[in-house]
Amino acid sequence: MTALATLADRLRPERTALILIDLSNDFVHPEGKAVTVGGRDVSHAQRILPVVAELADAARKAGAVVIHSQHTTLLGGASDSPVWRDARSRAAYSAPDICLDGSWGQRIVEEVEPRPGDHIVKKYRYGGFTGTNLELVLRSLGRDSVLCCGVSTNVCVDTTAREAFSRDFYVTIAADACASWDMDLHAAALRTAESRFAVVAATRDVLAAWA
Numbered sequence: 772m773t774a775l776a777t778l779a780d781r782l783r784p785e786r787t788a789l790i791l792i793d794l795s796n797d798f799v800h801p802e803g804k805a806v807t808v809g810g811r812d813v814s815h816a817q818r819i820l821p822v823v824a825e826l827a828d829a830a831r832k833a834g835a836v837v838i839h840s841q842h843t844t845l846l847g848g849a850s851d852s853p854v855w856r857d858a859r860s861r862a863a864y865s866a867p868d869i870c871l872d873g874s875w876g877q878r879i880v881e882e883v884e885p886r887p888g889d890h891i892v893k894k895y896r897y898g899g900f901t902g903t904n905l906e907l908v909l910r911s912l913g914r915d916s917v918l919c920c921g922v923s924t925n926v927c928v929d930t931t932a933r934e935a936f937s938r939d940f941y942v943t944i945a946a947d948a949c950a951s952w953d954m955d956l957h958a959a960a961l962r963t964a965e966s967r968f969a970v971v972a973a974t975r976d977v978l979a980a981w982a
Contacts, residue, residue, distance in 0.1 A: 778972055779980040781916055781941055784834035788914040791823060792840045792899060792921030792928050794883050797869045797876030799922060804876055805952075808866040815950040815957075816922050820882040822948045822974050823920055827883060833981040836912055837889040839879055840899035840921070840931060842870045850895040898930035906938055916941040918977065919969075920948035925960035936968040943970045945977055 781787075797803040799816040806813055830837050844850055844867075851859075851867075859867060870877040872893075885891055892905045899905050909917070917935045919928050919942065928949050936942045944964055951957035965971040 777980075778943070778970065778976055781943060781970060782835075782918060782977060782980050783916070784830070784981060786914060787830075787916045787918060788836040788838050788909055788912070789827060789830040789918045789920070790838045790840055790899060790905075790931065791827065791879075791883060792919060792931055793842045793923070794820070794823065794839070794880055794921050795841060795870050795876065796878050796880055797866075797874075798842070799880055804866040804869045808869075811952050813952075815952070815954055819920075819922075819948050819950045820880065822945075823883050826918075826920060826945060826948050826974055826977065827886075829978050829981050830918075831886065831888065835918075835981070836909075836914055837886070838905070838908065839883075839885050839889060839891045840903075840905065840927075841877065841879060841891055841893050842927070843877060843893040843895055844868055844871050845895070846872055855896070896930075897927045898934040899927075900931065900934040900938065909940065915939075916943070918943045918945060920945040922949070923951040923957075924949040925951050925953070925956040929960045929964065932964060932969050941970075942968060943972055943977075945974050946971050947974050 805811040892903050894903050917940050919932050932942045961971050
């Protein structure tokens with residue numbers, strides 16, 4: 772692999788997968804568990820949905836792959852290790868059965884719902900690669916560059932981006948198509964990513980690269 776000098780080269784549609792991370796009802800819908808159980812403010816997440824939808828439509832038209840990374844909690848605690856339960860018990864603004872498999876809460880929000888040709892990868896931890904077939908799908912489709920967006924910037928987006936980088940994928944993050952419950956942490960995560968393992972870009976620049 773060689774360094775990619777321009778965003779257009781880095782995000783050439785035939786090499787790129789757009790990964791939409793955790794845009795499920797329980798995380799971003801006003802009636803989801805993040806609000807009704809965790810008491811989160813999802814207004815920041817709500818505001819990015821039109822941006823993500825525009826990005827996904829542009830990706831499909833350009834020929835980039837669209838992948839929905841869908842957080843999942845398996846029934847009966849089948850996905851809950853003791854370490855995971857311990858971490859989740861200390862995580863503010865959450866619920867132990869958030870995005871329960873097969874539930875409305877797990878379903879991807881209507882604004883960015885999957886379209887024919889998209890791929891859905893269920894994930895069980897913060898990162899989209901851990902315990903999933905995401906890398907298999909990317910390698911099989913010949914994609915060596917990923918563009919990440921979704922929620923939350925400082926946890927699941929950040930972890931997925933780091934995992935991709937560690938597996939030798941080029942990583943770009945669409946800054947204005949990501950959100951966190953704490954936008955100070957959003958900004959800090961993007962600063963760290965840009966200095967270490969990713970290119971941070973505005974959606975308008977991504978759209979221009981695909982135009």
